[in-house]
Each structure stands twice: as C-alpha cells, then as structure tokens.
Amino acid sequence: MKSARLHRLFNPRSGRCFDVALDHGFFNEGSFLAGIEDLSAAVHALIDAAPDAIQLTVGQAMRLQAHPVRPKPALVLRTDTANVYGRELPRTLFSRLIGEPVLQAVRLDAACVVVNLFQLPNQPELTDQCIQNIATLKVQCDHYAMPLMIEPLVFRPNAEAGGYLVDGDLAKILPLVRQAVELGADVIKADPTDHVADYHQVIRIAGGVPVLVRGGGRAPEAEILARTEALLKQGASGIVYGRNIIQHPHPARMTRALMAVVHDGAGAEEAIRFLR
Numbered sequence: 626m627k628s629a630r631l632h633r634l635f636n637p638r639s640g641r642c643f644d645v646a647l648d649h650g651f652f653n654e655g656s657f658l659a660g661i662e663d664l665s666a667a668v669h670a671l672i673d674a675a676p677d678a679i680q681l682t683v684g685q686a687m688r689l690q691a692h693p694v695r696p697k698p699a700l701v702l703r704t705d706t707a708n709v710y711g712r713e714l715p716r717t718l719f720s721r722l723i724g725e726p727v728l729q730a731v732r733l734d735a736a737c738v739v740v741n742l743f744q745l746p747n748q749p750e751l752t753d754q755c756i757q758n759i760a761t762l763k764v765q766c767d768h769y770a771m772p773l774m775i776e777p778l779v780f781r782p783n784a785e786a787g788g789y790l791v792d793g794d795l796a797k798i799l800p801l802v803r804q805a806v807e808l809g810a811d812v813i814k815a816d817p818t819d820h821v822a823d824y825h826q827v828i829r830i831a832g833g834v835p836v837l838v839r840g841g842g843r844a845p846e847a848e849i850l851a852r853t854e855a856l857l858k859q860g861a862s863g864i865v866y867g868r869n870i871i872q873h874p875h876p877a878r879m880t881r882a883l884m885a886v887v888h889d890g891a892g893a894e895e896a897i898r899f900l901r
Contacts, residue, residue: 627772627811633699633736634772634812635835635863636677639888642812642837644678645671645880646867648703651682654710654789660871664688667871672697674880678736680865683723686733699736701774702729705758709743709751709780710789718751722758727765738762739774739814742805744797746782756808763809775810776839777801791841793819795826803830810834814865816841821855828860840866846879846900850893853886863887875900 635642647667649657661667668688671679679689680701689700704726708715720741723729730738740762742755759775766773779797781790792798795818802815813836818824828836838861840849849869856864864887873879882899885891 627766627770630699630736630770630772631811634678634701636888639890640862641857641887642678642835642863643676643880643884643887644680644701644814644837644863644865645676645698645870646680646840646865647671647685647871648680648682649867650685651703651706652710653706653708657710657868660868660873660876667876668692670877671870671880674877674884676880676884677863680739680867683729683733686735690733700733701737701739702726702733702735704730704738704762705740705755707741707743709745712783714783718745718748720751720754720758722761725765726762727769727771730771731769735771737772737774737812738766739776742775742777742801742808743780744778744801745780759805759808766809766811772811773809774812774814774837775805775808776814777805778816789842791816791839793817795819795823798827799830802827802836806831806834812837812862814839817852817856821852821859824856824859824861835862837861837863837865840864840869843868843872846873846882847893847897850882850886850896853883854893854896857887 678699678701682703707720779792781792816839838856870876870879882896885896
C-alpha cells in the first residue's frame with residue numbers, strides 16, 4: 626500500500642507536502658555544502674521546525690531516523706548520485722543508483738524514494754542512464770509499496786555561465802514531466818517555469834500525479850515566499866526546497882514561514898513575520 630507512505634508524506638490538513646532537501650553532499654560539489662557542513666545540527670533544527678519530510682542520502686538518513694521524537698518529518702531517500710553540477714562538466718557524465726535502493730529505503734523506514742531524470746544539452750546518454758535507473762526503481766517500488774518521486778530537470782548549456790543552470794522553458798519542462806509520469810512516477814519534483822503564471826500547464830500535463838516544485842538557487846526571502854504562494858495557486862501540491870532554507874541565516878524560521886504559506890494558506894506578506 627503506497628498510500629500508507631504517501632499519507633506520511635502529505636500533510637492531512639492541507640493535502641500538501643513540504644520536503645526540505647539536505648542531500649546536496651551526494652554530488653561532490655563544494656558549493657552545495659554551504660549551510661550543511663554540520664549536517665547533524667541542520668537536521669536537528671529542522672526536526673524542531675517540523676516540515677513534512679526531509680530528503681537525505683543513505684549515508685546520512687540516520688541523522689533523522691535516530692532521533693527519538695514523535696511526530697517527526699518523514700524520510701525521503703535520495704537513490705542516485707551524479708556528476709553534472711560543477712562549473713566545468715567532466716569528460717564522462719554519469720547518474721548511478723545506490724545498491725538495492727528500495728530495500729535500503731524500507732530498512733531506513735523511508736516514506737518515499739527520489740531519483741533524477743536529467744535532460745542536458747547534447748547528452749542523450751545521460752538521459753538514457755536516468756531512464757534505466759527509473760525502470761529499475763519502478764519495479765522495486767511496486768514490489769515494496771514504496772512511492773517513487775521522479776525529478777525531471779532540464780539544464781541550460783554549462784557554457785552560458787558555468788555550473789548548475791536550470792532551464793525554466795515551459796516547452797522543455799512539459800514533455801520531460803510527462804515522460805516522468807509515463808515512467809511511473811507517484812510524485813513529481815519539478816522546476817518552476819520562467820513565468821509562474823504558466824505553471825498550471827505543468828500540473829495539467831502531470832495528469833493528477835502531485836507536483837512538488839523545486840526551489841532552485843538561493844533567492845531573497847520575500848521573493849521565494851511570493852513565488853511559493855503563486856505556485857500553490859497554480860495547483861502545485863507542495864515544495865521541495867533546500868538552499869533557500871539551509872543557507873538562510875535562520876533555517877527554522879524560514880521553514881515556519883514557508884509552512885504558513887504551504888499549509889495555512891498565508892500570503893507572502895503575512896508569512897514573512899515569522900522571519901522577524
């Protein structure tokens with residue numbers, strides 16, 4: 626029964642999910658470690674702030690699961706590592722699954738597993754690896770009743786500015802989100818579009834599969850709160866934010882402000898009081 630785990634992921638009051646991503650250390654990119662150098666402290670602060678879920682890797686999941694508190698955020702387990710986020714791309718790109726990913730998720734009492742579906746310019750082999758990863762996970766997820774979250778990511782050319790650059794082009798996002806649905810996603814984790822007012826089209830193309838919106842790079846707090854409010858109005862089922870929380874001077878306060886928007890229907894101007 627995947628529904629039992631999905632009920633742990635989605636808040637029963639609002640029907641939405643707020644997942645905080647702390648899995649950035651999996652990707653061997655130094656700039657991603659800001660705010661999570663002391664991961665135990667980061668996890669502890671977030672447990673107190675009580676988002677619906679925290680996204681971690683197999684090597685760090687027990688920093689959440691070992692805490693003897695109830696209730697506490699559900700675990701979303703990252704199942705793949707990749708080398709696509711640096712300022713200069715290496716000669717060979719890869720996306721690799723951990724061993725027996727869903728069995729490890731079951732042992733760690735995860736509520737969901739997450740895997741990437743990359744689309745990089747002129748890198749079809751990388752997309753093929755991702756599709757193979759998803760095909761492997763799908764069978765295991767169905768066997769163990771583990772929800773499968775697929776993360777379709779469209780990248781801009783690295784040469785434009787160097788490093789991890791998300792492409793918010795609606796025309797590119799829509800088919801990749803649909804491919805993720807066709808591959809068997811139970812939850813979609815997708816980038817925001819360049820124009821927030823277009824996001825209802827992403828929701829529609831997902832055909833009833835809940836869509837959680839990624840936060841992307843660091844943005845001013847008023848901007849991220851306003852964007853979150855707008856995306857929820859477009860039909861998003863929640864958010865998965867990382868750097869906009871862990872790199873904020875007060876991660877717990879930022880978490881509570883976003884929870885007010887996601888679960889309480891607060892506007893951005895109302896929610897910002899949690900940061901003062």
